[in-house]
Amino acid sequence: MHYEYAIEGGNFSKAGLASSEVKKKLRQLNVDNQVVKRVVVALYEAEVNIVAHAYNGTMNVEIDEEKILLVLQDSGPGIPDIEKAMEEGYSTASPEVREMGFGAGMGLSNIKKNVDHLDISSEIGKGTRVEMITYINRGR
């Protein structure tokens, strides 16, 4: 199954909608609860990062019996130092964004913790691509 969702930069009231849709699909597919939980947390963080840090983007979801592949591609400022961005607590979020309860700097590290494979590539001034894979039957 393949799904694509558009993500609007700066629109915090809509942040999380695409993740919720994907969660519903995974539940319908009877994917293990713990796997759903992990995928949804990672997806949500990645979605919010586009809303908070980029201009706009897309979320592509590919589900088969083995794995869930998630690709989030945005056009935005890009990440100059990915390694640094991955550090817990590192954030460039504006005070306004923090005011809204986002921007604790835990997003990327949280993603890393929750998926089996993570690949981030970024081009300054152009955008960022986050690819995540979660295997469905691992550890079961």
Added chain:
Amino acid sequence: MRDPDFHHALKIVRELCIGCTHCMNICPTEAIRVKNGKAVLIDNRCVDCGFCYRVCPVNAIIVEQDDFDRIFEYKVRVALVPAVMTGQFADNITTRQIHSELMELGFTHVYEVEQGVEVLYETMKEYLENRKETKPLISSFCPAIVRLIQVKFPALVDNLIHLKPPLDVSALDFRRQLAEQGYDNNETGIFYITPCAAKIAAVKSPVGEKNSPITGVINMNFIFNKVFTRIKQRKGNSCIIPETRNLTGRAIMWSLTNGESTHTGGRSLAVDEIHNVINFLEQLENEEMKDIDFLELRACDESCAGGVLTTANRFFTVERLKKLAARAGDGVTGNKKDNNMIERAKTRLKKQIPIQPVRPRSMLKLDEDMAEALRKMKRVEEIGKCLPDVDCAACGSPSCQSFAEDIVQGYAKLNQCVFVQRIFEKKGILSSEESFSIMKEVWGSDKLDKNC
């Protein structure tokens, strides 16, 4: 997979049902369909919240209760009454008066459910402390919420607090007290006066415990009418004086919104009304809300004051109980005898208060087998493309999405959709006579045998 012993207190009376779809449209778990002009309940989706009961215009949905005369099968007949019962009456009618009328009706003992709160309170504090790392811990007070989490939020079952609600704690405690006083346990019937269908379901098929200490359940509106009539006729001169133990303010408020959350410490939140709860839990599952320690979730607006079997306006009920609570004050009553009783109950019941972990029973999955579920999902999506997305419910399902799922699961046929019928008719693959008879299958003949 279906729970074999899953009891529902809500029943649809076929003869009365006019198939109006009010219930189907309000049901928070999409547990109702219309077939042959009658609403039908899908057992393993229903959480007994009772919203259907509220909206039915012809009273075709009933809450099944035990026959009142069943109480007379017991020598010791205990009425277990929640504080919201007092809240059904105006300020000038006292709790004592209400209880004494209950005894006139045939009960030998009247106890308040919330007596169990003080016993539970300490156990709960300890429990919250021990499970601090689980965030948030979710109260298991409201049985409709426990079931909602089982069927719709299976990933959250481990967040539920595995402790009995005050009702069960009280029932156990009173059973013990009566036994100590020399009464035979087999001759003791404990009857709960319930404000809702969910509590009945919980008594008849408990989640996380083997059997309930409660013998039977009687609907609050039924008892209210009886008591109110008597009080009016008697003009306030009742004869029997029941023994009472005063409730603390905390106990009086426990079943109302914020009743638990104000005492749990940490970051505690209360959400009431089941549709609100669903929205909230959707967000919670995404971990959009972090660092909440405790969640009090109740199916009814204004919690038990808004139970489907209550009679009084819920806001007046809350007002009255608030006044009573303010007068009672918090903490234990100060009465030495009461305090001793609570202390004793705590030690005795310690082992009985915990319940077993709650199992998920997801209603969302299209199939146990993921490969099959994937195939079904593809079908659902193909069908979805043919449907108009107007959620008119003329097919007998609450939404186009649920209709598509019903088709794939074999519960409905595509040509039940009135829009699809028009498309098929235009294509010449369905005659208008055929459409007509399909609609009769969904809606019964009454609605279609009209002279227009």
